[in-house]
Amino acid sequence: MFLNIVLFQPEIPQNTGNIARTCVLTNCKLHLIEPLGFSLDEKHLKRAGLDYWQYLDLEIHKSYEDLREKYKDGKFYFSTTHASKFHSDVKYKEGDFIVFGRESSGLPDYIRNSEMENSIRVPMINTTTRSLNLSNTVSIVTYEALRQMNFPNMK
Secondary structure, three states, X not given: OOOEEEEXXXXXXXXXXXHHHHHHHHOOEEEEEOOOOOOOOOHHXXXXXXXXXXXXXXXXXXOHHHHHHHOOOOOEEEEOOOOOOXXXXXXXXXXXXXXXXXXXXXXXXXXXXXXXXXEEEOOOXXXXXXXXXXXXXXXXXXXXXXXXXXXXXXX
């Protein structure tokens, strides 16, 4: 496992399915923080992840606090449109955790405000819309981190 991808209370099953597929093909572990906005049995989730679910390293956490308690020694980064650092400005290492917020509202203030020094963002033009699609953002950040690691064991 190269990275830990964390979705804070994801809402859209198709995004989570796409992210699960990305995690399988990049040897990343997927962490989901409850409550989820869907059932893990939902057909849209399964369809987006295709037949990759059996290969997914998945861990589900009751809360953000439970995740942090279990991995208290982990290095965490937080993807948010409120960050000043670009996702490419930090140096990722194997085992790092990258946390992504809800599709509708991002990370809650209590997480974002307490972790601003480790917050990152994907650059976008100034616009009236909020942000990129969650699964696209996860892919962009994941592949930058893996690029920095020279795409370990990837062909």
